[in-house]
Amino acid sequence: MRTYxxxxxxxxxxxxxxxxxxxxxxxxxxxxxxxxxxxxxxHGLDHPPPLVAREIGRRVRERTGVEDPYREDKRRHNxxxxxxxxxxxxxxxxxxxxxxxxxxxxxxxxVIDSIAMGEVDPSEVIPSLFEGEFALDHYGxxxxxxxxxxxxxxxxxNAGEIVMDRILVEELLRLYPHLxxxxxxxxxxxINDATMEDALEVGMDRLCxxxxxxxxxxGVILDLCSEAFVGDFTEADLVIAKGQGxxxxxxxxxxxxxxxxxxxxxxxIGRHLGVQGGALVxxxxx
Amino acid sequence: MRTYxxxxxxxxxxxxxxxxxxxxxxxxxxxxxxxxxxxxxxHGLDHPPPLVAREIGRRVRERTGVEDPYREDKRRHNxxxxxxxxxxxxxxxxxxxxxxxxxxxxxxxxVIDSIAMGEVDPSEVIPSLFEGEFALDHYGxxxxxxxxxxxxxxxxxNAGEIVMDRILVEELLRLYPHLxxxxxxxxxxxINDATMEDALEVGMDRLCxxxxxxxxxxGVILDLCSEAFVGDFTEADLVIAKGQGxxxxxxxxxxxxxxxxxxxxxxxIGRHLGVQGGALVxxxxx
Numbered sequence: 115m116r117t118y119x120x121x122x123x124x125x126x127x128x129x130x131x132x133x134x135x136x137x138x139x140x141x142x143x144x145x146x147x148x149x150x151x152x153x154x155x156x157h158g159l160d161h162p163p164p165l166v167a168r169e170i171g172r173r174v175r176e177r178t179g180v181e182d183p184y185r186e187d188k189r190r191h192n193x194x195x196x197x198x199x200x201x202x203x204x205x206x207x208x209x210x211x212x213x214x215x216x217x218x219x220x221x222x223x224x225v226i227d228s229i230a231m232g233e234v235d236p237s238e239v240i241p242s243l244f245e246g247e248f249a250l251d252h253y254g255x256x257x258x259x260x261x262x263x264x265x266x267x268x269x270x271x272n273a274g275e276i277v278m279d280r281i282l283v284e285e286l287l288r289l290y291p292h293l294x295x296x297x298x299x300x301x302x303x304x305i306n307d308a309t310m311e312d313a314l315e316v317g318m319d320r321l322c323x324x325x326x327x328x329x330x331x332x333g334v335i336l337d338l339c340s341e342a343f344v345g346d347f348t349e350a351d352l353v354i355a356k357g358q359g360x361x362x363x364x365x366x367x368x369x370x371x372x373x374x375x376x377x378x379x380x381x382x383i384g385r386h387l388g389v390q391g392g393a394l395v396x397x398x399x400x
Numbered sequence: 401m402r403t404y405x406x407x408x409x410x411x412x413x414x415x416x417x418x419x420x421x422x423x424x425x426x427x428x429x430x431x432x433x434x435x436x437x438x439x440x441x442x443h444g445l446d447h448p449p450p451l452v453a454r455e456i457g458r459r460v461r462e463r464t465g466v467e468d469p470y471r472e473d474k475r476r477h478n479x480x481x482x483x484x485x486x487x488x489x490x491x492x493x494x495x496x497x498x499x500x501x502x503x504x505x506x507x508x509x510x511v512i513d514s515i516a517m518g519e520v521d522p523s524e525v526i527p528s529l530f531e532g533e534f535a536l537d538h539y540g541x542x543x544x545x546x547x548x549x550x551x552x553x554x555x556x557x558n559a560g561e562i563v564m565d566r567i568l569v570e571e572l573l574r575l576y577p578h579l580x581x582x583x584x585x586x587x588x589x590x591i592n593d594a595t596m597e598d599a600l601e602v603g604m605d606r607l608c609x610x611x612x613x614x615x616x617x618x619g620v621i622l623d624l625c626s627e628a629f630v631g632d633f634t635e636a637d638l639v640i641a642k643g644q645g646x647x648x649x650x651x652x653x654x655x656x657x658x659x660x661x662x663x664x665x666x667x668x669i670g671r672h673l674g675v676q677g678g679a680l681v682x683x684x685x686x
Contacts, residue, residue, distance in 0.1 A: 119420075119430040122437070123413040144405040144445045151408070151437045159430045311450055 115362040117159045117166070120382040125154055125163065126303070129170045135183035136174050149173055149194070155289040157396055162362045169370025171330065182303035184273075191226050191306065193317045198240060199277055205244065206281055214284040216278075217375060219243060221394040223275030224357060224377035231322035243278075249378075249393035256373050256396070260290055263351035269298040269327075269334060269378075271357025272305075273312040279356065283321050286314045296346045301332030301339075307359070333363030358383055370400020401647040403445045405451070405663055406668040411440055411449065415456045415592070422460050422467035437458055448648045455617060457590045468589035470559075477512050477560025477592065478601045484526060484626035491530065492567055502538055502571040503661060504563075505529060507680040509561030510643060510663035517520035529564075535664075542638070542659050542682070546576055549637035555584040555613075555620060557643025557662075558591075559598045565642065571606050581608040582632045587625075588616030593645070617647030646671055656686020 117125075129150030133143040153169045175181060182188075202219060209215035223241045261267075266286065272281050276299075283295055297318050300307045305367070313324050328340025335342055347353065353372045355364050361374045361383075375396050378384040384391035403411075415436030419429040439455045461467060468474075488505060495501035508529045546552075552572065556565055569581055583604050589645045599610050614626025620641070622630055633639065639658045641650050645667075647660045663683050664670040669675035 119416055119433045122433050123409050123416055126412050127409040128410055133405070140405065147408050148441060148444065151441050154443070155434060155437050158434065330517045345502065 115162050115365050115386065117157070117161060118164050118382050119159070120380075123381060124380070125166050125170065126150060126224070128167060129174070129326045132174045132183050132305070133178070133189075134181040136178040142177065147279075149177075159335060161334060161398065162335070164331050164359045164363050165335065166317055167359075168304060168331040171332075173315055175303075182191045184303065184306045186243045188273035188306050188308070188312055190271070191317070192277065192312055195223070195226060195274045195277035196316060196343075198243075199281070200396060202243070202281055203284075213257070213285050213289060216282040216394055217253065217256075218246075218394060220275065220278045220390070221248075221357065221375050221377055221396065222246070223278035224272065224379060226272070226274035233357050241319065246394055248396045249389040250387065250395040250397040252373065252397045255398060256354075259352055260286075260293070263290070265294045265296070265346075265350045266348050266352045266354065267298060267325075267350040267361050269353065269355045270308045270313070273308045274306070276308045276312050276318065277316050277357075279322065280316055280318055282354075283318070287321065293342060296325050296345070296350070298325050298327055298334075298343060300302060300330055300332065301302055301326045301343075303329040304330045304332045307332045331359075331363065333359035333361075335363050363398065368399050372400070373398045401448050401651050401672065403443070403447060404446070404668050404672075406666075407449045408440055410569050410666070411452050411456065412436060414453060415460070416466050417462045418457060418469050418591070419464070420550035421473075422464040422466040428622070432460055432463055435463075446533055448619060448621070450645045451621065452651050453645075454590060454615075454617040457618075461589075468595075468666060470557065470589065470592045474559035474592050474594070474598055475556070475601070478526070478563065478598055481509070481560045481563035482602060483528075485567070486685050487526065487566065487568055488529070489570075492526050492571060494562045499543070499571050499575055500569040503542075504532075504534070504680060505540065505639055506561065506564045506568045506642065507534075507663055507682065508532070509557065510557070510665060511562035511580065532680055535675040536673065538683045538684040541684060542621060542640075545638055546572075546579070550638045551580045551582070551632075552638045552640065553582045553584060553611075553632050553636040555639065556594045556599070556640045559594045559644060560592070561642075562594045562598050562604065563602050566602055566607065568640075569604070573607065582611050582636070583608050584611050584613055584620075584629060584632070586616055586618065587612045587614040587629075590616045590618045590634040593618045617645075617649065619645035619647075621649050651685065654685050656684055658686070659684045 129147050133146040135304045150170045154166055157166050191242055206215045208214050225242050270276055298311050299309050325343050325346050329338040355374050357376050361376055378387055378389055378393050380393035415433050417434040440452055443452050492498050492501045511528050556562055566634045567655055585599050586595050611629050611632050613629045615624040641660050643662050647662055664673055664675055666678050667677035
């Protein structure tokens with residue numbers, strides 16, 4: 115997806131937020147926000163937005179020496195989601211269609227990202243995880259393909275919701291025991307996206323193969339990814355790409371193996387998809 | 401006031417909002433937002449924020465040919481506020497200290513700006529106009545100076561709240577009949593700031609002398625203003641400068657004649673003033 119004009123204020127806000135997390139120097143924050151404007155200008159509107167986020171994240175790291183400004187946030191989100199795990203697991207296993215419920219939950223888990231910048235009371239989060247249905251719903255197509263699939267690649271998005279991804283992986287392996295599942299994380303810290311550290315924190319390594327994209331884009335630009343990741347991507351019979359960043363970078367390939375699973379977090383992506391902002395979607399463009 | 405890093409995402413959002421009001425061409429909107437980044441970069445952080453808004457507003461006008469993208473909003477805000485006029489007037493006249501009430505109301509009127517982009521139900525607006533007290537309160541100093549003042553300049557801010565300014569002017573003239581009051585509007589359309597057209601729409605011309613700053617900055621940079629305005633400013637015994645833009649451009653002069661009257665509309669200006677975001681303030685730096 116190319117960058118919409120509406121994405122630009124968000125990119126600038128991202129630079130401000132990230133810089134403020136990395137340094138208390140107002141002067142340096144100001145410098146970084148101005149440099150971010152230069153980065154946005156240099157990219158224009160012809161690239162997917164995650165590429166600009168990558169460059170801004172790198173610039174903040176370089177200038178502040180802080181490797182991961184969101185590390186504490188991510189730990190907190192993982193902890194919060196792990197506290198919810200027993201309830202979520204029970205909910206999925208008790209549902210009429212546990213796989214569908216796990217998919218809804220994995221998309222709904224995105225909500226942790228948008229609200230959990232401060233301290234969050236888990237009891238406030240739980241109800242919103244179970245709200246709604248898929249506004250775009252290719253669940254039937256996915257379910258039809260699963261019994262014949264041998265390799266499935268799940269591309270993760272944020273910390274915190276990675277716990278919901280774990281429940282989804284558990285359900286997939288329970289229902290399709292012969293499925294080889296790989297779970298992909300970002301190759302370096304960017305925003306609150308899950309990295310290898312997060313995957314280990316929530317125990318994903320005990321369930322399935324972990325692979326890093328080898329790149330710190332908050333999405334997947336195959337030309338920038340590691341050989342290992344491209345191998346998993348190429349050999350997969352099914353790919354589930356979670357979240358907005360993975361959609362923005364992988365959409366438009368018309369690849370029938372790729373299913374996008376996300377909450378359309380802003381009105382702009384809602385408009386792009388033809389759904390309301392905030393809607394949950396599961397779809398393939400194949 | 402210099403520009404804070406926090407101001408920059410708002411300036412970029414302003415460019416987006418203004419461009420979208422002026423044209424339906426997404427391509428042109430994108431171009432304008434990118435050009436706005438260039439304008440922000442060229443100014444850096446050493447100028448008051450309204451100067452950048454002026455340049456962005458001009459660029460949108462030049463590229464779209466739309467002279468005033470906010471004209472319809474301003475008309476709607478004026479109409480809405482005029483509907484409230486009888487109630488507001490009654491409230492002021494019935495208050496124990498009508499002048500203080502009129503000042504609170506004129507500061508509170510800023511709320512119309514922040515909520516009235518869509519259609520607003522007047523009954524929802526009224527209560528918030530009467531919320532709170534001044535968090536910085538130099539009312540006593542202003543009241544002490546008023547009986548000896550001969551010329552007072554009130555510098556307006558937004559359309560809509562100009563109706564509350566009218567009530568303030570009416571109260572000033574009732575209590576101090578010998579006071580010569582001038583009311584200043586922007587010299588050209590910028591955001592939803594009141595221009596001569598708005599002053600006429602709400603009947604301000606029937607009460608006092610109207611003067612234009614002669615400039616389309618959403619604030620007052622004296623070097624850019626008309627001779628007429630600078631004359632009124634120089635000769636005034638008292639100046640009441642309304643709203644955030646007038647504060648950002650006139651603060652730091654240490655001029656005891658100037659009283660700032662505003663709602664601190666964002667956390668950044670709240671921090672600058674040492675008050676909560678959203679607080680009403682009336683103060684002089686003299």
